[in-house]
Amino acid sequence: MNMSVAREHFEPAGAWAAQGRQPRIAIIGAGFSGIGALIKLRKQGYTDLTCFEKAEKIGGTWRDNHYPGLSCDVPSHFYSYSFEPNPDWTHRFSYGPEIWAYMNKVADKYEVKRDIHLNCGVTDLKYLGPQWQLTTEHGDVEIFDLVIAATGVLVNPAYPAIKGLYSFAGLQWHSARWRDDVSLQGKRVGIIGTGSTACQIVGAIAGEVAHLDVFQRTPHWLNAMPQKKYSATWRFMLRWVPGLQLAIRNFMRWLMEYTFARATLGDEKQQQRVQDACEAFLQEQVPDPELRARLTPDYKATCKRMIMCSDYYPALQQDNVALITDRIAEIVPEGVKTADDKVHELDVLLLATGFKVSDFILPTRVTGENGLELAEFWRDAPRAHRALTFPGFPNFFMLEGPTGVFGNTSLIDISEHQIACVIAIIDRMKQEGVAVVAPKQEAYEAYNRAMSRDIGKSTWATGGCDSWYLDATGTPNIYPWLPQRYREDMLNPDFSEYRFEQLPVAVS
């Protein structure tokens, strides 16, 4: 459904809860979080929902990313909605297309696509007190009582600041903008970056290209991906044995959080176990000591996001693949020139250089109370109250907002808990006739103080590396405690941290 006709919708106005009407809720983004919010809000009886999606299809990161080898490093039965377990997952770690198909199937089943306006980016959100004025890229203006931003984190590609980047004469694209129309068969390909994305791509394309140059700035720690294809019998059992899927989900959650989350959060024994596993994996997979030395990081495993990939090291050792560790000096029309003055000639240059993770909903202009701009509020670094709300921006929620990224766990699970918290807050507004809700400044400050104190103890801060977890202040923009604590906070919100106001607030 597309809104092609500009329209103004300023009714109904005023405080929805006091008027005893449905709140008009805008949801921005139709990825896992946005779809989950639509489903859960409707289930709770909130039916006046409009979702704005900038792209022509739903899917978020699983729509945008479709590079070869794309898979999720969180086990499938944990990387699913809790309310929609899927006995048909074909692998322990799902491949991208299957995840995207699952999301579409769930959206169809719960009939939420009718609430989604595709090709409809939101350019402007302005708080008018107690409502929000939302403007789309088409110039349509609508009024909403509540806004939920479900705009994701790994959204905006980061293009590397390398001299001459756009002077390359061949084809060049970012991993999140994959050119499905170009075959890499028989071509000389270069890839910049050696994060999770690059490792998956290298493993997938090494066998088809004529030559592959892998440009590594920093080596990453890798662990084996214990991939497994599920048999038909196993899937049959999952479908029919009561409780089996839930038990597996819970086990996977425990395993991920017990191993990786603890390893990052000061459990030295656990960190050492992960470290040993990575070192053993490298030793076993790369017999050549010279290559192994170039692949050995000088920082702790778990400092950057742990990469789980079994075909990267074998691919690097193929005859047609070269690991280049000389610094990139510049991009030239023929290819990549390294600091040793060598030009690596290429037909295709792939940028697996990650995402601008500090943007969140930006560049959408969000203006809160008293003209406060979200971009200004985030001038030093993006912060939120419990990764969800912002003082000065009432009736506005952000799923997976700042510090809502966790170490290796399922972000679907996290966003479901955030949605539960948003619903608890909306329910309370409804019960008490509340017009305005926002976190108190002092609660926000106390929460962020505690976070910055404790995040400093994690290996994201102490492990001796640079990573996409670090914000402009050099602080990991990531949750510093075990995910279990966050889930409990979301399920039992402390309402004293919020200001609830019954009367509309005048805005200058």
Ligand code: NA7
């Ligand atoms: P990442 O993990 O941010 O990796 C980006 C890679 O690109 C990393 O190896 C960077 O090197 C490299 N990079 C970035 N800029 C440059 C420049 N200018 N020159 C050379 N190399 C550069 O992104 P991914 O897409 O792999 O993964 C993102 C998340 O997606 C991942 O954590 C999973 O959650 C899924 P560096 O290591 O910084 O030296």
